[in-house]
Amino acid sequence: MNYLQASCLWLGFLLVAIACAIIREKFLVPGLGPLGGRAVGTLLLGLIIFGLIYASMGKLKGATQVSLFKLGLCWTIATIAFEFLFGHYVMGHSWESLWADYHVLEGRFWPLVLIVTWLGPLFAQKIRG
Numbered sequence: 001m002n003y004l005q006a007s008c009l010w011l012g013f014l015l016v017a018i019a020c021a022i023i024r025e026k027f028l029v030p031g032l033g034p035l036g037g038r039a040v041g042t043l044l045l046g047l048i049i050f051g052l053i054y055a056s057m058g059k060l061k062g063a064t065q066v067s068l069f070k071l072g073l074c075w076t077i078a079t080i081a082f083e084f085l086f087g088h089y090v091m092g093h094s095w096e097s098l099w100a101d102y103h104v105l106e107g108r109f110w111p112l113v114l115i116v117t118w119l120g121p122l123f124a125q126k127i128r129g
Helices: 003-060 065-090 095-100 110-128
Strands: none
Touching: 003 065, 003 110, 065 095, 065 110
């Protein structure tokens, strides 16, 4: 997978995240409440992102564990940067509200999506053999 393909896949993650946020706010939160809706929405996003990573593994044949680790790390850094920069400067969210998604002990599971994004290439390679 070259840089362009990796970037395009990350943009796919971004589109999926936006779609999941819409589904979460329109359907999951009203039906399950704020905590349940966020939890289910986050798990859904993590599963879809892993599915996209798994499906793209054919383009990563012969990739080393180090290169897969670095790929996932780049995607994760890009995700965090987008989340904070776009969220604050474009959407107008406060820094406090952006950090709130990292409060796992308060039922916020966003860090799990970041872990899936980061380590997903390694796990997908192991599963595919």
